[in-house]
Amino acid sequence: MSETILEVDNLHVRFPLPGGGVLGTGKRTLYAVSGVSFSLAKGECLSIVGESGCGKSTTALSIMGLQEPSEGTIRFRGKPIVGPGAPSRMARAKAAQMVFQDPYASLNPRQTVNASLLQPLKLHGITGSEASDRIAALLTSVGLTAEQGTRFPHEFSGGQRQRIGIARALILEPEIVVLDEPVSALDVSIRAQIINLLLDLQDEFGLSYVMISHDLSVVEHMSDRVLVMFFSQIVEQGGWKEIFENPQHPYTRRLIDAIPDPDAALRRAHKPTETATPPPPAGWRFGSDGSTQPNVFSPPEASELVDIGPDHKVRLLRD
Template sequence: MTALDPQIQDLPFVAGEDAVLHVEHLTKRFGRTSRWSRSGRTVTAVDDVSFDLRRGETLGLVGESGCGKTTLSRMLLRLIEPTSGSVVVDGQEVTGLGGADLRRFRQRAQVVFQDPYASLDPRQRIAATIAEPLASSSKTRAEKQEIVTGLMERMGLLPGHAHQFPHQFSGGQRQRIGIARALSVTPQLLILDEPVSALDVSIQAQVLSLLQDLRTEFDLSYILISHDLSVVRHVSDRVMVMYLGRLVEVADKRDLFTAPRHPYTVSLLSAAPVPDPAVERTRERIVLRGDPPNPANPPSGCAFHRRCFHATAIASGMPDGEVTQLDDGSRVPTACVSTVPLLAPQGSGHWSACHFPVTDAAAAGVTSAL
């Protein structure tokens, strides 16, 4: 990609830079039927998502459970089919691939799963597990053995481990085996789905350091899905924040952690623990009202408006004609209830989907402690 269509300048695409992944207006709706009605209902798990991933970049993806992160990653890997939208990997549209073309694509895009034990076949020896993605390749047995041996050595595994089974390894070792399996076909894109959440803290640091080294060594691009903001901050170059199927903020790591523009991002940062006990006791916390909305019956306008502390604060200074009172008695700007906010630029490389973006002063009490 060397230039952007003027109609999509306001989306988080990489202008004038090479993008290994280009996602445009990706949407996934799941059908739902009711016992009491013949009419079908749909749940929108991913709603009109667009972004780019630079070559050699780590792009973090954060959000509450159920916001659509895993569904998005599965569409990128073609494990589930999108309802609409486009996924382009290294210049090739992948949403319509099949047969041999799809198998070749699967060699370019791999995944490291959250649970290193559940992702490995307990009946398969480690050497066979690492070599499994090579089954459809044209490489000889000797070439496959050389790849497996080299990857095991790179992951810090001993030659004798090749004939052992997953239950004979620690969690950290099993995750290294999963990483080796993903790298056996030399992919360009690696999706890391909570890759260290099941590991002890000391092992987490080792695996994250390994992943950073491998990114340079193998010329990889990562999408890192995580609930742990400290992991995202340590590893990512840019961060995407997702809420109820939509991207609500995309920014460089530094901008997102120091100058968030969406109230949901501010609330996530306020919940992130700080290692200094004195700071932790005195820092500002934001407790959101209520539970996340039901994706089968989402609220109108901004999906976050019923829980948004910022909308309530903004409404207090607005004329009555521009404010709507909700059924819980709170008041929010009418625009938040009536109109879905779209991603809009908030500075260089920073996008936020909010009618009333948070100012530096409003976020200062949260971000100053991070």
């Protein structure tokens, strides 16, 4: 067994919302993440999938130390990432980095690619030819040329910009990369290229990934393990084979049945059934766009996540 590098234990994130009630004085709480636990092994790709609004990005930001948990702990190599004994900001930057859906979020439009890759290196005391060699080598690894480093973000296509976003995440040689919908904003024709690049980079640098997507087909070819979120909770988690070939929760089945690729569908042992969308937890609802709408009054009732195999858990449905 490979070593565990990240442990998320009973993560809850609640957002207090201003004034509810007739007089606008009532307190309301939005339950964004409710009791999520998982661990990530070195070199592994763990995917988190589920509808928009179910709490994926909030989980990602918590791992990055950018969102304070309301409850629960997150440990990196056994050490809590916040609180006493937590790694420094610099150490955390080398532990985990994030790739966003929109690379513009992490790129300064007025900086050349070289300049935006140099900035984090400088903060870590790497300058001069060591820095420029590292930047040139990384640009090549992500499928760009060293010469393209002198250009600005707007001079690139969407796919190339995501390559720059990935380079920016990798420049400090982190162990974990959290990929939050890294291909969702890209043309379908470009998506496979970026997924393949991510797989190559994982090999080349021994990276561990937390891959987030609302679309199961995107993670099908890169996940070792899959965690399915539904209305802020995990409803099913397990190894790739268990999830794709033996899905148990109706929501997981629905996500798998929605994968368009017919060849992949044939290879899957799970035969599509007339899977109905499971009902949301009591009092919760779907948005008009199908997104999950967290309940702002009460936490989801804790039904049990039960072990149904060595690496397979599913949440029991209440009737």
